[in-house]
Amino acid sequence: MSGVGGYGGARVLVTGGLGFIGSTLAIELVRSGAQVIVLDALIPQHGGQLYNVAPVRDRITVELADMRDAQALSRCVRGVDFVFHLAGQVSHGDSMRDPHLDLAVNCVSTMNLVESCRQHNPSARLLYTSTRQVYGKPRSLPVTEAHPTLPIDVNGINKLAAEYYHLLYDRTYGLRSVVLRLTNTYGPRQHIQSDRQGFIGILIRRALRGEALQLFGTGEQVRDFNYVDDVVAAILRAAQTPECYGQVWNLGAPRHHSLLEFAALLSELCNVSYTTVPFPDDRRIIDIGDYYGDYSAFARATGWHPRIDLPQGLASTIASYREHKDHYWA
């Protein structure tokens, strides 16, 4: 990653900073010369772990606190220049099994954050990582930001409400907030031990363990994939682009791939077979079919383009997980 300037000396807070994308962001920020506070509740199963920030552990402040606790939050937001809000529950399936937890972690926590910024640090710039899940089943492809939102799981609803809080506080109180709608992000440090973070983590774990890969449905569903370093680059650019404030922006990739193509790449890297199986009921009802997003507006506004294609990114990912096996999939 390169070309990101302007964070030297900046004071930044990364919520969910021990998670997959949050830790990768925190590490990059430290390399850019920022003073980084990482806030994480380490909620079991949400995927964060201290090991994720091992490369910069002695250069960041780690605040173990739950954002549902407004007091802890207000301590963290005071005096920072940027708040990158990545904390949250991301499992679609879990959001259906425990909708109350999803509501608390995604809505209540986000409300606490924007309120805390309004009260204690209204000049901070906020960036929220949302999800393409807010669109539901696409009516047309590629999906632009103007596509209607009809979430098909509890997580999508709560993430959408959290987006709206950011936009509202930007418009109403002058907090500068950007919302990015991420698509399928993959790469090192993702939580792949359990099945909670979607098919990418499941397939990668099985491939690493030499197990056959199973794809739900025909396997012909297409997705756009972003390597985590590209997502971090997008986050860093968006937060420094005034044109981005008060808006939602899609990320995406120049090429989309079917799940079969994804599995074929993994299969080659790890020498495993793959096959398709019928959708289990609880997956089928929250499946969105084909998806790929139009990120051209964001590219125009920020100059961001993904640099790492899927074959390259998956190779790096597998190499990294092999090197750090004990912490991710042993």
Add this chain to the structure above:
Amino acid sequence: MSGVGGYGGARVLVTGGLGFIGSTLAIELVRSGAQVIVLDALIPQHGGQLYNVAPVRDRITVELADMRDAQALSRCVRGVDFVFHLAGQVSHGDSMRDPHLDLAVNCVSTMNLVESCRQHNPSARLLYTSTRQVYGKPRSLPVTEAHPTLPIDVNGINKLAAEYYHLLYDRTYGLRSVVLRLTNTYGPRQHIQSDRQGFIGILIRRALRGEALQLFGTGEQVRDFNYVDDVVAAILRAAQTPECYGQVWNLGAPRHHSLLEFAALLSELCNVSYTTVPFPDDRRIIDIGDYYGDYSAFARATGWHPRIDLPQGLASTIASYREHKDHYWA
């Protein structure tokens, strides 16, 4: 009100049933022969009062409980045929001053309700009264259900999330849910003692007291007004129209009126003057400008049409408040 059949012998739950629209609905349901349970937390300032159901007090069950309490809710939903979910915080201004309460009362309570129905009574039919506030400032008029949603206050965001919960549980779990987006409802039993329920209540109270009316801005903003009996008729029809399930529907009126016209009617009824004043800051930021909705889809689906125009409805409203002065504006 007439022409509503099919509730004779039905067991129904009305949440927020001591409030303005809820109590009017409960009374009409009793008249239709339904067995009515009214659930209300009587949260101070939310506008409910026992006197609202005085005409049917001895023929309904009143359950004083808070929907944030999932246990109380599960007791109430068991065995009912219909759930009319009208409970909630409706003040736009209050939602900005206490966003956490609004979130709890509108999102958490609604989540409790749909979860409770899924677990204890999945064959119940649900109807949720949402608001045109979810659209934000209209981009085009009249506003159809396909208009983008960009709420401009916390209340609009939380009501929108609550809508989505209903639609999700309909699509995913087979609960049959209808969402109505109400516009400006007026009539007897509205909470007009405080300023919390919008300009209608404020103007009516002032007119009744013989005080001059003040309109914010130019007074030329237009709105569509529904008399409460028409809204109750819409609710009763919608819940019995299978075509309505799983969808959102606008209410509305065949004519729209400027606030100046509204004030002129009140002025004539109560012999008071009216004038315009600049918007206070906290009102201006959540003002939506002109609004009127397209309710033709709902009219086609259900045959519903508003029967009472504004002059007629306002006259009835003022007469009713004069008769029940002690309970509403003394």
